[in-house]
Amino acid sequence: MIGLERLALLGLIPVVPAVLWWLERARRRPRPHPVASLLLWRRVAAAGTASRRGVPALLLLLECLAGVALVVAAAGPFRVRPAPAAPAVSILVDRQPGMAAPGVHGRPRLVEGIEAVAAWLEPLPAGTRVRVLSVPAAPGGTREFEVGDRALAAWLEGLGPAVRGADLDDGVGALASLPGRRLVVTDRPRPASAVARNVDWLGVGAPGTNAGLVWGGAEASAGGPIGLRVGVLNGGTRAIRRPLVLEAGSSVTTVAVVTLGPGEVWSERDIAVPGGASGEVLVLRLQGGDDLAADDAVRFRPRPAGEVALVAEEAVPAAVQRAVRALGAEAVRVAPAAVGAIERPAVYWKVLPRADTAAPLVLVACPGDWNGIRFGGSYAPAGLERGEGWSEVGGRAPYPEAVSRALAVTAGDDWTVELRGRDPGREALPVVLRRGAAHVLAFDPVGEAPGWPARESFPAFFYRALGQVGETFEVEGLLSAADTTLGTDTSRPPPAAAGAPELPPTETEPLGGWLVVLALLALLGIGRLEV
Amino acid sequence: MAASTSLLSQAFLDRLMRLVWRLERLRAGAGERGRSRRRPGGTHHFLGHRPYVAGDDPRQIDWSAFARTDHLVVKVFGREEEETVDLLVDATASMGTGSPPTKAEAVRRLAAALGFVALCSGHRLRLAPVGEGPTRLRGPFAGVESTGAFLREFALLGAPVGRDAAAGLRGYLAKVRRPGAVALFSDGLEEPALGEAIARLGGAAAEATWFHVLSPEDLRGELDGSVVLTDAEDGATLELVIGPAERRAYRREVARLRQAAQELSAHHAIDYRPVSSADSLEETVMGWYAGRARR
Numbered sequence: 158m159i160g161l162e163r164l165a166l167l168g169l170i171p172v173v174p175a176v177l178w179w180l181e182r183a184r185r186r187p188r189p190h191p192v193a194s195l196l197l198w199r200r201v202a203a204a205g206t207a208s209r210r211g212v213p214a215l216l217l218l219l220e221c222l223a224g225v226a227l228v229v230a231a232a233g234p235f236r237v238r239p240a241p242a243a244p245a246v247s248i249l250v251d252r253q254p255g256m257a258a259p260g261v262h263g264r265p266r267l268v269e270g271i272e273a274v275a276a277w278l279e280p281l282p283a284g285t286r287v288r289v290l291s292v293p294a295a296p297g298g299t300r301e302f303e304v305g306d307r308a309l310a311a312w313l314e315g316l317g318p319a320v321r322g323a324d325l326d327d328g329v330g331a332l333a334s335l336p337g338r339r340l341v342v343t344d345r346p347r348p349a350s351a352v353a354r355n356v357d358w359l360g361v362g363a364p365g366t367n368a369g370l371v372w373g374g375a376e377a378s379a380g381g382p383i384g385l386r387v388g389v390l391n392g393g394t395r396a397i398r399r400p401l402v403l404e405a406g407s408s409v410t411t412v413a414v415v416t417l418g419p420g421e422v423w424s425e426r427d428i429a430v431p432g433g434a435s436g437e438v439l440v441l442r443l444q445g446g447d448d449l450a451a452d453d454a455v456r457f458r459p460r461p462a463g464e465v466a467l468v469a470e471e472a473v474p475a476a477v478q479r480a481v482r483a484l485g486a487e488a489v490r491v492a493p494a495a496v497g498a499i500e501r502p503a504v505y506w507k508v509l510p511r512a513d514t515a516a517p518l519v520l521v522a523c524p525g526d527w528n529g530i531r532f533g534g535s536y537a538p539a540g541l542e543r544g545e546g547w548s549e550v551g552g553r554a555p556y557p558e559a560v561s562r563a564l565a566v567t568a569g570d571d572w573t574v575e576l577r578g579r580d581p582g583r584e585a586l587p588v589v590l591r592r593g594a595a596h597v598l599a600f601d602p603v604g605e606a607p608g609w610p611a612r613e614s615f616p617a618f619f620y621r622a623l624g625q626v627g628e629t630f631e632v633e634g635l636l637s638a639a640d641t642t643l644g645t646d647t648s649r650p651p652p653a654a655a656g657a658p659e660l661p662p663t664e665t666e667p668l669g670g671w672l673v674v675l676a677l678l679a680l681l682g683i684g685r686l687e688v
Numbered sequence: 689m690a691a692s693t694s695l696l697s698q699a700f701l702d703r704l705m706r707l708v709w710r711l712e713r714l715r716a717g718a719g720e721r722g723r724s725r726r727r728p729g730g731t732h733h734f735l736g737h738r739p740y741v742a743g744d745d746p747r748q749i750d751w752s753a754f755a756r757t758d759h760l761v762v763k764v765f766g767r768e769e770e771e772t773v774d775l776l777v778d779a780t781a782s783m784g785t786g787s788p789p790t791k792a793e794a795v796r797r798l799a800a801a802l803g804f805v806a807l808c809s810g811h812r813l814r815l816a817p818v819g820e821g822p823t824r825l826r827g828p829f830a831g832v833e834s835t836g837a838f839l840r841e842f843a844l845l846g847a848p849v850g851r852d853a854a855a856g857l858r859g860y861l862a863k864v865r866r867p868g869a870v871a872l873f874s875d876g877l878e879e880p881a882l883g884e885a886i887a888r889l890g891g892a893a894a895e896a897t898w899f900h901v902l903s904p905e906d907l908r909g910e911l912d913g914s915v916v917l918t919d920a921e922d923g924a925t926l927e928l929v930i931g932p933a934e935r936r937a938y939r940r941e942v943a944r945l946r947q948a949a950q951e952l953s954a955h956h957a958i959d960y961r962p963v964s965s966a967d968s969l970e971e972t973v974m975g976w977y978a979g980r981a982r983r
Contacts, residue, residue, distance in 0.1 A: 198928060
């Protein structure tokens, strides 16, 4: 398919020949010119130019061709074509907590599985494309490498067992949808499903317990005690019995002994932290046992009360999480202000250096259906009137639409954006979007607005909630800083990666360069004819 | 600049002085010191005074004249075997073209400079514009003191409006049957009749030089597009579409014209000097003198 980025420029096409014809006509209108003598010019004329009689018309034609080619080139022509062949090989690595258990050779199953993957890849020709997925999804999501690429080995070796389970079947389903050879590395037995039959299955050890912390956090109120929340999921096939301890400084307190059957969840709220103080690092540890010797731990540091609220559990839309990772996370900030006026949204944005555009890139999403916000504002340096560039985002629109509409209104210079609820009179949340940066905004209606889905329906996820209303603050490194590390999985990827909507794979090939070459050739021809 | 190009200006006179001084230096370098300068008696005689210019030998200063006039002047001596030098200046309308100076302006300055050199060398000088049938000779001028009168004659020459340089040359030759030294200043842009007249001039004169003066416009033919060319002399027109190919053909014709003029000159013992009206006056005169010295 052929397309144009700036269709309006095509309006210049009829203008080009008209202007060139007019210029040529003006050029060919005889101008009087006195000379010392006609003696030499008569000899030139006598030599004759009959062979060049058709040259002016040809010149005009070439000039028109060059002009039209340049106009079309300026219009940004491109060709959309199917993307090159998909990776020849796709691999799904199971890195659920159970993969930390000893494998056949006594080493962690994940380690043995990665070694098996390396052996499986070895006979493949160098340069074969390899797509690697993991369950739960690793930071950076799905990655593509080539056989022989050192980055592939480094990436595989960097994989660690996750702190919580996920649905392997979803990952297998996503893998099965990919073309080429497919391999699953897991300690689970191959399911009987048709999907699983279509992929290679590389077993590493017998199925064991697969339990871990699935959420946790702390809350502190100004001057008050710190309260903990924790949830444990047994994703394995056997019952478990594990001690859950809290480490605060040198103090180790057993919070509970968790006993869970397969698939059961244990949770507790308002766990008091004896002697805990703001700023002190706390560790919640689910001790290993049964077949899974490894501990699973949450490490966090409650902020001093009054500075920032602590950890809470709620969902951040998977779409935003994927966007964050796709852009390469550096820092995610939480900056709420006057948030109560807009249904207490948690606003996340990520500031990224972007080499490909100077315009702020903004991704906006909110969980589930939402009543929307007004998104927009004025150019900060230009000081345009508030209200210019306003756009409605959200509403009942699904995430992708909200995201794309937000992108559309943010192309430009630095923006001072105000986020408002729809209802008039609600206070605004000013957010400065920096030029040359990408921003990811997520709105979480942790509120009581009727019609919203219950918070339990969101995928479990850890993030910072907002404790201060009417005060602006920032917290660096929500997803990457050590003090917010949760167990060994610092990314906390959503389990629904396989369900992410994907556009048909296509590639856009710009054609402007060819047209410029054509114009240059025409100009070359003009030069030759002129000579 | 304008002052230095006006024939009657002091600046132009200063230029001529410096030019003569350079020529004298050149002559001295060529071993002609004894002949060109001083000594009175022998083969040289006193021609007159000229103002002192920087670089003159202080021994040449006439101190008694300084005592009388308060002006530093040097004595000028010349050979006894003086000859008559005729300056033939093409006065046809084609010489009025070129921008600026026109060919006519450039030729007057060049002829004036050579005339001054001749006067300083003790020669007699005559001036004849050739553009019409009958040719009126002006002069003769002799001695450095006549420089002013000579230059005034140049200044009094009107705009070039003649249409037949060949007829002018023939008129000159009818009047002066055995010319001595002749310098012709012409663009030679006429049909073969001018060539024939120049050939006759070469045969008749004891020593002939043709300064073939063309303007940069004549030389380059820098025209483009559709033009109606008008001949400066007869007003004839020619419509042409000129492009790079035509310009190249024109330059070939210019080269042929000069080649033919050179061959004609060589055949009739004429010293041929192709000149552009944009050339430096000093360089042209020095070049001419160096070439003359070689011969």
